[in-house]
Amino acid sequence: MDCATLMLWCLLIPAGGALLIAASSQLPNLREGMTLLTAASLLASVVALLRHPQALQTPALILTTPFGGLQFELRAEPLGLLFATIASLLWLITAVYTIGYMRANHESHQTRLYVCFALAISSTLGIALAGNLPTLFLFYELLTLSTYPLVTHKGDHDAVSGGRYYLGILISSSMGLLLPAIIWTNQLAGTSRFVAGGILPADLGGVSLVLLLLLYAFGIGKAALVPLHRWLPEAMVAPTPVSALLHAVAVVKAGVFCLVKVLLYVFGPQLLRDSAAQQLLLALAAGTILYASLKALQQDNLKRRLAYSTVSQLSYVILAAALLSPASIRAAALHIAAHAAGKISLFFAAGAIYTAAHKSRVSELDGLGRRMPLTFAAFAIASLSMIGLPPAAGFVSKWYLLQGVAGQQLWWLAAVLLASSLLNAAYFVPIVHRAFWRPEAKPPHQPHGEAPWPMTLALSLTASLCLLLFFWPDLPLELANLLPGVTP
Template sequence: MTIATLMQLCLIIPAAGALFIVLSHRLRDLREGVTLFSAAALFAVVFQLFRRPDALDASPVILATPLPGLELALDLEPLGLLFAGIASLLWMITSLYTIGYMRGNREQQQTILYACFALALASTMGIALAGNLLTLFVFYEMLTLSTYPLVTHKRDHDALTGGRFYLGILVGSSIGLLLPAIIWTWHLTGTTAFQFGGILPTDTSKTVVTALLLLYAFGIGKAALMPLHRWLPEAMVAPTPVSALLHAVAVVKAGVFCIVKVVLYVFGTEILIGSDGLFILQVIAAFTLLCASLIALQQDNLKRRLAYSTISQLSYITLATAILAPLSITGAVVHIAAHAVGKITLFFAAGAIYTAAHKTRVSELNGIGKRMPWTMGAFAVATLSMIGLPPAAGFLSKWFMLQGAFQSGQLWVIAVLLLSTLLNAGYFIPIVYAAFFKPEDHVPDHAHGEAPLSMVVALSATAGLTLVLFFWPDLIVTIASRLGQGGVL
């Protein structure tokens, strides 16, 4: 099978899966079987791309030419392939988790949820494999639109309000800021194609570089830089599987993926060095990182605490990328994977707690680890990763970031990273301590032990991946380090 065919299948499989999910809506087992098969088939195709040594040398695949000189195209490069691998693997695990969650909580409109999941993954694959800015923008918008029904799934007042924030901020920022940035880039360069090292002319004025960089940074609202962050905690009204995959992996990772991609493939490190915009971006990312952590400390609702933690963790990636040191860029790319598997585990655990014990608040979790040891054990492992402690993957990414900051002589960034680590510990460790070492205050009559088996298997698998990436990080570190050093695989 050719590389071009495999790339196209990355879009076709989840899109076709969505269609067959809708067609099988009357047969629950068949519908869920289609979901699992689609997810497994997508991962198998992406895995084949990883195995093919000629994959990164393949020619772009032209999907359409809406205007002369403007093409919708797919192309493979190391960062996009890594993102596609993470998203496809975690969709497969999340599909298993979602079946247990939706059945355990007797959720309504399950067909719509499964179908929109599949469409969201098709959009995510389009972002990961986008060969130019136009293609990236089209699939970026498709991801927003396909996930809106997931955010508003419950159709109550809170869900509709959260959906308005979600759609308003993400569409407003992309149309009002990202699209003008892309048009401006095309005007300056005559192309929207990605090229490692950047496409902007070397004589572009620093003022223009600064303005463009900030347009991209805020136009990519999915990266959740403050003040364009509020959509993320508001979207926590969605069912937990939605929060887990789309707001710990696909949507937010699409945001920081786009930030890294634009920095490396539109600007390039050479033109950004010494730019005022770069320092402004560093400051904004550092502020978001610390401020979101402080807000997380005050959240009693578990999912909202995790949401603000996500905002903070995303800014690690943006800040590390903006440092521009080879090691910090390595850290940023590794953290895309480390945060994905760690944060999805935390959301899985939150959903398992809700399903088994109907508890949603941090203050209600005393002693719950004794009834749900697998769930809270996985939560504890993921907590290590978020804080940046071994033997979890988050330690590696933060270690690279610290080295990169030291390498570039930016000691204030080291101070920010260390302070944020203490804040992370401040809002995560008390949860784990209370779960295992405090007596349970109240056991509801309807409460039982662990959540359904499929949910426990899924959260155990992602917690295991958090450990695996620490002990065997070679593939991801190789991709990340080549990007940081300006090479290709």
């Protein structure tokens, strides 16, 4: 099968799967079977595209040209292939987890959730394979709209309020900031197509460069730079599988992916390097890392603590990309993968704890590790990755990031990274300590063990992925080595 057809299938398989899932609403086993089949088929298509020898040389696939020369097109490039691989692999594992979670907690509107999951992944693949800015914007908006019903799934006051923040911040930032940035870029460059090394004129500088970069940085609200981060912790009212999707597979990864892609394929390393715009973005990312780490330390609700951790970890990716050195660009690509595996494991563990023990606060976790050893072992491994300690994947990405910082002798950034790692340890290590080394304060009347096996299997797989990416980071590194700013 040729690359153009494979790219099209990557969008059509989850979209078509959503229709099949909706048609199977009265037959839960068939509905869930369709979900798993759709996820497996998508992963197979992405792997086939990834392994195709002509994937990176294939011309753009024009989806449509609606008016005035505006084109929506798909094109494979290294960062997009990495993002597509992460999203498709983790969606399959998330589907297994979701089946166990939804059944064990007797959640309502399960068909709607599975349908919106599939539509969200279709939009995510559209973002990953977008060949120009209009296509990226289209699928970016579709991702927001398809995940809104997931955030408000429970339908209570908190869910509606969280959904209001989610939709309001993401839509207003994209329409008010991102869309004008795209229009301005097209006027400056005469094109909106992604080109390695950038498309903006080489003489663009000063206030114009700073303003355009700020429009993109805050217009891509899913990247959760402070102060446009609040939607993310507010969205934690959603069921845990949705939180895992938002924080690891689709939404936040789409945000940092879009911003990294704009830096490398719209601005380009040569234009931004040593500019005031670059320094400002580094400062914004560093400030977000420290602010969100301090906020995470203050949260007793486990999912909100993980949410603020995500805000901080996303800015590691932004910081790495903004440094624009070969080592730091590798770090950005690696941390997208490392954070995805680690954070989804943490949310899976949080959902397992809620399902098996009905506990959602850090202060309630004393002694649970002895009752749920697999869950808390996975949590511990993922915590190591977030802190940046071996043998977990986060150590590899932070190692490359520190190389990028040292190469430019930006010692204040090294201090930020050290402080953040210490704060990460301060809000993750006590959870593991509570679970394994503190006595259980109020043992339940009926002893409980692990969550249902689909949930335990899924979190074991993602925690194993954290370890595998430490010992074998070859795939992310191979793709990162092909990115602009890394290749000579």
